Amino acid sequence: MRRIPYAFAAGLALGLAGPLAAGEPLPRGDAADLGFDPEALSALDAAIQDRIDAGAFPGAILMVARDGEVAHLSIFGERTEGGEAMSEDAIFRIYSMTKPIASVAAMQLVEEGRLHIGAPVSAYLPGWDEMTVVTGVADDGTLETEPARRAPTVQDLLRHTAGLTYGFFGSGPAREALLNSPVDYATMDNMQIAAELAKLPLEHQPGTAWEYSRATDVLGAVIEAVDGRPLAEALEARIFGPLGMDDTGFWVEDEADRARIAEAKADDRKIGPFDMFDPRERPSFESGGGGLVSTIHDYSRFAQMLLNGGELDGVRILSPGTVEYMTADHLGAIGPGKYYLPGPGYGFGLGFGVRTATGVAPTVGNPGEYYWGGAAGTYAVWDPEEEMFILYMMQSPESRVGVRHVLRNMTYGALVDAED
Numbered sequence: 001m002r003r004i005p006y007a008f009a010a011g012l013a014l015g016l017a018g019p020l021a022a023g024e025p026l027p028r029g030d031a032a033d034l035g036f037d038p039e040a041l042s043a044l045d046a047a048i049q050d051r052i053d054a055g056a057f058p059g060a061i062l063m064v065a066r067d068g069e070v071a072h073l074s075i076f077g078e079r080t081e082g083g084e085a086m087s088e089d090a091i092f093r094i095y096s097m098t099k100p101i102a103s104v105a106a107m108q109l110v111e112e113g114r115l116h117i118g119a120p121v122s123a124y125l126p127g128w129d130e131m132t133v134v135t136g137v138a139d140d141g142t143l144e145t146e147p148a149r150r151a152p153t154v155q156d157l158l159r160h161t162a163g164l165t166y167g168f169f170g171s172g173p174a175r176e177a178l179l180n181s182p183v184d185y186a187t188m189d190n191m192q193i194a195a196e197l198a199k200l201p202l203e204h205q206p207g208t209a210w211e212y213s214r215a216t217d218v219l220g221a222v223i224e225a226v227d228g229r230p231l232a233e234a235l236e237a238r239i240f241g242p243l244g245m246d247d248t249g250f251w252v253e254d255e256a257d258r259a260r261i262a263e264a265k266a267d268d269r270k271i272g273p274f275d276m277f278d279p280r281e282r283p284s285f286e287s288g289g290g291g292l293v294s295t296i297h298d299y300s301r302f303a304q305m306l307l308n309g310g311e312l313d314g315v316r317i318l319s320p321g322t323v324e325y326m327t328a329d330h331l332g333a334i335g336p337g338k339y340y341l342p343g344p345g346y347g348f349g350l351g352f353g354v355r356t357a358t359g360v361a362p363t364v365g366n367p368g369e370y371y372w373g374g375a376a377g378t379y380a381v382w383d384p385e386e387e388m389f390i391l392y393m394m395q396s397p398e399s400r401v402g403v404r405h406v407l408r409n410m411t412y413g414a415l416v417d418a419e420d
Contacts, residue, residue: 023243023244023245023246023298023301024244025070025088025297025300026065026068026069026070026297026300026301026304027068027069027070028069028070028073029066029067029069029070029071030071031071031072034066034067034069034071035066035071035415035416035417036064036066036071036072036414036415036416036417037414037415037416040410040413040414040416041064041071041072041411041414043410043414044062044406044407044410044411044414045062045074045076047406047410048060048062048074048076048403048406049076049077051399051403052076052077055265056396056398056399057077057264057265057268057377057394057395057396057399058077058078058079058080058081058082058083058086058262058263058264058265058395059075059076059077059078059079059085059086059090059262059394060075060076060077060086060377060392060393060394061073061074061075061076061086061088061090061296061391061392061393061394062074062076062390062391062392062407063296063300063390063391063392064388064389064390064391064411064414065300065303065304065388065389065391066386066387066388067387068304068307068308068387070300073088073296075087075088079260079261079262079263080262080263081263081264081265081266083263086262087260088295088296088297089247089260089295089297090260090261090262090295090296090393091247091252091257091260091261091262091279091293091294091295092262092293092294092295092296092376092378092393092394092395093276093277093279093292093293093374093376093378093395094292094293094294094299094374094376094378094393095271095290095374095375095376095378096289096290096372096373096374096375097292097294097299097372097373097374097378097379097380098216098287098288098289098290098291098292098374099216099288099289099290099351099372100302100306100351100352100372100380101235101239101292101302102216102219102220102223102231102235102288102289102351103158103216103219103326103350103351103352104239104302104306104317104318104326104351105223105227105234105235105238105239106154106158106219106222106223106350107318107322107325107326107350108238108317108318109223109226109227110322111318111319111322114226114227115154115222115226116154117153117154117155117158117350118153118154118155119153119154120151120152120153120154121151121152121153121154121156121157121162121218121222122151124154124222124225124226125191125194125195125198125218125221125222125225126195126198127195127198127199128151128152128198129151130147130148131147131148131151131152131163131198131201131202131206132145132146132147132148132201132202133145133146133147133148133163133201133202133203133204133205134172134173134174134177134201134202134203136173137173143173143177143201145201148163148202148205148206149205149206150205150206150207151206152164152202152206152207153206153207154219154222155330155350156206156207156215157215157216157218157219157222158215158216158219158330158350158351159210159330159331159348159349159350160210160211160212160213160215160216160348161204161206161207161208161209161210161211161331161334162202162206162213162215162218163202163203163204163205163206163208163209163211164197164202164203164211164213164214164215164218165178165202165203165211165212165213165214166178166212166213166214166272167179167214168271168272168273168274169272169339170338170339172203172338173201174200174201174202174203175203177200177201178197178200178214181196181199181200182196183196183197185285185287186284186285187284188284188285189230189284189285189286190217190220190221190224190230190231190285190286190287190288191221191224191225193214193217193221193285194217194218194221194222197214197217197218203337204337207334208334208335209334209335209336209337210331210334210335210336210337210340210342210348211336211337211338211339212339212341214289215289216288216289216290216351217285217287217288217289217290219288219289220286220287220288220289221288223288230286231250231286231288232249232250232286235249236249238317239302239317240298242315242317243301243302243305243312243315243317244301244313245294245298245299245301245302246298247293247294247295247297247298248292248293248294248295248298248299249292249293250282250283250286250287250291250292250293251279251280251281251282251283251293252279252280252293253282258279258280260295261279261280261293262393262394262395263395264276264376264377264395264396264397265396268396268397268398268399269397270397271375271376271397276376276395276397277291279293290374290375295393296391296393299378299380299391299393300389300391303380303382303389303391304389305317306323306327306382307382307384307387307388307389309323309324310322310323325350326349326350326351326352327349327350327352327354327368327370327382327384328349328354329347329348329349329354329356330347330348330349330350331347331348332347341353342354343361343362344360344361344362345357345359345360345361346361349370351372352370352371352372352382353370353371353372354368354369354370355367355368355369355370355371362405363405363408363409364408364409364412364413365381365383365408365412366383366385366386367385368383368384368385369381369382369383369384369385370382373400373404374400375397375400376394376395376396376397376400377392377393377394377395377396377397377399377400377403378392378393378394379391379392379400379403379404379407380392381407381408386415388415390407390408390411392404392407
């Protein structure tokens, strides 16, 4: 499904080490040899199948990998409701699982000395130097604002502390201002949207609260400004091409590949007030925060690269130190805003929720584990201590949260030979 041919010269220019990745699926291993109880993994499969049989969603794919090998791969149900069976090569909208990918591209620019995460966004994008923050609503309905006490930084974009909001969930005057703004995701490109967002008041003073937001979309515009290419081309040259992620991109160009697109049920295709995007149409807005489609095998290569400390099949994407830095907590004393999606027991790094303690969270896990998911149901968990990742692909905005807890707890419950 490659849309932009990858040239070896581009890899050399970026300093990518070693040969190009072949894009092959990760090697298959034996679950028991990799430390899992096969019967417990079968019970996890049954729990997912029960939900499909109950009509919650048409189908899904689950992958559990450890020590660089796939311990468990299960394919469930149908790719579309009443349609063909789910297949390993099914293409899913991954929504916010785009964020870790865009964040990796930003950190590549940091490693090259071209992007500084402590710099204000205004160093790279016009209009971001004089921001305002909502303080209330006047009797006549106009917004009351005050000047931002400092400018949002690139680090704020990466960790969702820029003061921005999303608008499609929750309420509040800043969210209403975004929903009622001229921002048009159907016709504007990344730079145009970033320019419009800069005109809107922030919900929080920069650096004071974690709030899920359009921050990674603005980060996509920053990447474009620094890299000099549209985001799709930058991600292709920097990540998808080198890792052999042939089925990952902002749209599905080839007609033959469109038959592989997985769909939610007809009555489960809304993300807030918005319809799920159609990956058959080339977008003007290449959303760094939620616009990619991918497959289980493509994303597994990205996931394994991170667990390997930034390298896969002889291709280095990031240094081990940069991966460690990204997956450390970057919030410190910064508290939650209205909706703290990482959840109790988690901080937030640069593109990931990061577990800070064994306890507190209502799911099993280890300190240092990191994760993120997509609004349509896709999900990824990395556990460096266990050298393990969990990937889950489905299309069901309504069912995503409950399944994630089951995935985590039952996968760790199946792990009977933990690392010392």
